[in-house]
Amino acid sequence: MQTIVPVDRKHQLQSIIRGESFIESWDQTMGKNRYKLSLILPVQESEHLISRLEQRFSDTATFRIIIYPVEATIPIPNEPEANTNRGTAMEKQEKEGKGRISRDELYNDLVDSTRLSWVFVVLMIASTIVSTTGILRNSEAIIIGSMVIAPLLGPNVALSLATTLADFNLAKNALRVTFAGILISLFLSVLTGMILNIDPASPQIASRIQPNMGDIGLSLASGVAGALAFTTGVASALVGVMVAVALLPPLVTFGLLAGTGEWEIATGALLLLFINIICINLSGVVTFVIQGIKPSKGEEENKARSASLASILIWSILLILLMVSLYYSHINFDFL
Structure with missing residues (x-):
């Protein structure tokens, strides 16, 4: 999942991602005003994260989320550890999305x-x-x-x-x-x-x-x-x-x-x-x-x-x- 936000709001994006259950991440500054963060994460983890990102960044013109299916990665990644610090509402939302795409x-x-x-x-x-x-x-x-x-x-x-x-x-x-x-x-x-x-x-x-x-x-x-x-x-x-x-x-x-x-x-x-x-x-x-x-x-x-x-x-x-x-x-x- 790739998320693009204004470069001056990259710290807000990083704070949202921090503590999420993902496999790997990398970032890139695009030009002078856009920042892209890429994540590899389990399919069931995507929906609640997309909702949080939409709520925070939907007011910006450069905001965009792009989702790609991953056929395979080498070496085979380990399953990410579940975050135990999420709030009750987030835990409920995550459980509801188990086993399905976003x-x-x-x-x-x-x-x-x-x-x-x-x-x-x-x-x-x-x-x-x-x-x-x-x-x-x-x-x-x-x-x-x-x-x-x-x-x-x-x-x-x-x-x-x-x-x-x-x-x-x-x-x-x-x-x-x-x-x-x-x-x-x-x-x-x-x-x-x-x-x-x-x-x-x-x-x-x-x-x-x-x-x-x-x-x-x-x-x-x-x-x-x-x-x-x-x-x-x-x-x-x-x-x-x-x-x-x-x-x-x-x-x-x-x-x-x-x-x-x-x-x-x-x-x-x-x-x-x-x-x-x-x-x-x-x-x-x-x-x-x-x-x-x-x-x-x-x-x-x-x-x-x-x-x-x-x-x-x-x-x-x-x-x-x-x-x-x-x-x-x-x-x-x-x-x-």
């Missing part, structure tokens, strides 16, 4: 997924075509490929983070991208269903028009795994989450059946899509709250806490309504 790193990882770019549009078109091909050919391997390239998981996890931080601008962008992706995929799949002869008895279609309690449990567990994959920085785990709680195949299935006029059985695929979206967001918010992710400014914590509780309540109510809808629509409600 709030700021998480935010920057997810904010990119909420941008409606040409890359997102192309990925949605490509993944819809691949998913449609897999469903029509009854190929599980092709469908799994579409799950991996579909860019819908990121915006939904970003929506959970936005709720946890009460960041309504991020939430607005996440919703916009999610709806845009759904509309793109729905348009292409409905058009395909109108042109081609779709067999509702196809195994890949039939498996997605009968949601059950097992799908709810799977979606909740996968939503937790997705949130943890982002907060721990384990990007490789996201592939498994994308496959486990895929949003695209039920969406494409609904579009294909709607295009052929099979509205009654298409309802099952639509319910499965809603189940996945609701469970991802519900479990994501709960996971972020448990991990202690909250705004950097103390005055925003109450607003964020209220937003999180309201979100959990709303998603829970929607999930219950879906479960009731499953029961009364006579769709298979077995556990597996």
Whole structure:
């Protein structure tokens, strides 16, 4: 982590760093008016330090924090000794951040997924075509490929983070991208269903028009795994989450059946899509709250806490309504 401050305030920066748990540090005077301090520190130590630095130096024009991931250092460093002189509030904040990347790193990882770019549009078109091909050919391997390239998981996890931080601008962008992706995929799949002869008895279609309690449990567990994959920085785990709680195949299935006029059985695929979206967001918010992710400014914590509780309540109510809808629509409600 590199911190840049005015050179006349370097002693304040050094006083903040003194006593922190870091592995190594070095500094550099840049020109006549900037001072840079570089630290190698464990990932769980970064969030509370970033918050302290922001509070002290955010009023300066030259202040900046730059965070880099470290793949390895040679020789292998020893773990820094924990500082036992921190105040109670700092100790609590440190414990809350154990085992995850900082709030700021998480935010920057997810904010990119909420941008409606040409890359997102192309990925949605490509993944819809691949998913449609897999469903029509009854190929599980092709469908799994579409799950991996579909860019819908990121915006939904970003929506959970936005709720946890009460960041309504991020939430607005996440919703916009999610709806845009759904509309793109729905348009292409409905058009395909109108042109081609779709067999509702196809195994890949039939498996997605009968949601059950097992799908709810799977979606909740996968939503937790997705949130943890982002907060721990384990990007490789996201592939498994994308496959486990895929949003695209039920969406494409609904579009294909709607295009052929099979509205009654298409309802099952639509319910499965809603189940996945609701469970991802519900479990994501709960996971972020448990991990202690909250705004950097103390005055925003109450607003964020209220937003999180309201979100959990709303998603829970929607999930219950879906479960009731499953029961009364006579769709298979077995556990597996």
